[in-house]
Amino acid sequence: MLTVIGIGPGSFAMMTQEAIAALQEAEIVVGYKTYTHLVKPLTGDKQVIKTGMCKEIERCQTAIELAQAGHKVALISSGDAGIYGMAGLVLELVTSQQLDIEVRLVAGITASIAAASLLGAPLMHDFCHISLSDLLTPWPVIEKRIIAAASADFVICFYNPRSRGREGHLARAFELMREFTNPQTPVGVVKAAGRKKEQKWLTTFGEMDFEPVDMTSLVIVGNKTTFVRDGLMITPRGYEL
Amino acid sequence: MLTVIGIGPGSFAMMTQEAIAALQEAEIVVGYKTYTHLVKPLTGDKQVIKTGMCKEIERCQTAIELAQAGHKVALISSGDAGIYGMAGLVLELVTSQQLDIEVRLVAGITASIAAASLLGAPLMHDFCHISLSDLLTPWPVIEKRIIAAASADFVICFYNPRSRGREGHLARAFELMREFTNPQTPVGVVKAAGRKKEQKWLTTFGEMDFEPVDMTSLVIVGNKTTFVRDGLMITPRGYEL
Known part of the structure; x- marks a missing residue:
């Protein structure tokens, strides 16, 4: 199961209920390092995989592979994941490879x-x-x-x-x-x-x-x-x- | 104090932390009846003022007057209050009348x-x-x-x-x-x-x-x-x- 989460612009105040719950339920959190840092208070002891800038495809592939291996994965994106974020890329990769994993999209407050x-x-x-x-x-x-x-x-x-x-x-x-x-x-x-x-x-x-x-x-x-x-x-x- | 709150499209899951906290802190909640109904689980025993469709100016004025009288008022708008919602009208009314009330805007997930x-x-x-x-x-x-x-x-x-x-x-x-x-x-x-x-x-x-x-x-x-x-x-x- 892969949940693509829009964490909003950065403050806890602008995160949705669903985003917080999805982060808490995840076993592994994947994201650009600035964003994994922003949600640190919510990820506690979970495994967090940080990737660098311009590594979007790599980041999504990592999240997809972990989900395929049976993990509950949260891929985080700033703002809303569906607006210049990671949601589209994940869906392109999953559907083009015809992978059988469940992808859930969690809306966020865009910039x-x-x-x-x-x-x-x-x-x-x-x-x-x-x-x-x-x-x-x-x-x-x-x-x-x-x-x-x-x-x-x-x-x-x-x-x-x-x-x-x-x-x-x-x-x-x-x-x-x-x-x-x-x-x-x-x-x-x-x-x-x-x-x-x-x-x-x-x-x-x-x-x-x-x-x-x-x-x-x-x-x-x-x-x-x-x-x-x-x-x-x-x-x-x-x-x- | 008047807080204009975007409650998102309607589900609790898509509300932000800030929106929930602002609703809980309010003494009086003002909104279009469909929306006051959507947030009912969060408003409990609070005074709720429901207005009908196309009564936007009246709704905002009511909220503004209650805030002027010293109440903590939450005016709710579906989606984001700043997108075809109540935020602009409230700011137009408050600034044109040069009223001395604090207005806070809480972002929401738009449709x-x-x-x-x-x-x-x-x-x-x-x-x-x-x-x-x-x-x-x-x-x-x-x-x-x-x-x-x-x-x-x-x-x-x-x-x-x-x-x-x-x-x-x-x-x-x-x-x-x-x-x-x-x-x-x-x-x-x-x-x-x-x-x-x-x-x-x-x-x-x-x-x-x-x-x-x-x-x-x-x-x-x-x-x-x-x-x-x-x-x-x-x-x-x-x-x-």
């Missing part, structure tokens, strides 16, 4: 939801998730999505906005949006949501400073109606008040 | 994440949320977003896909997408996720039957790479296997 709750209520209207990592997606596909989302006035959540070797991606995304997005549009950034080093700030599309944004950050660009009041980023749902 | 975890892993790549309710949004704005999302090959999650008086909206959305979306594209529907009446099924864009979809349903249309294997809807992240 955009966590970030939004810390910034105010920026996601009250239609929004998109776009990852700016081109490791697995051709950059032209990403560009097309950025332009489509901005032109149709979606609120946009950028995942993996800026990381080593991809320092220019967020600036390039803003460049593409400039035609559609007013410089006064509020932008919210949350770094390491729910973790010790959590930081958040608000700025505008026109005054955005890309430098402090890193790979643990989530960037939310508002739509035409988004405003900031009392330090809160709010996208109105449309009620007449 | 798309819950539905995705039940269907497989359809949200592994860039996706959009679009609400098909035109109660608060002009229909042409919604149409523009549907076309933009389909043309840029986003996975699309339709909220409020079909309800009384808006029976044709989902069919119209599919009509608009036809130019961009292959008839073989997998579509997943989850009805009443996490509740007793939960139902789910997979179909294709070309064979979609709109009739069984209702206002408690979440519809996910895949992107060009989404496939179904072993009854699971999977959008590959892009790893070479």
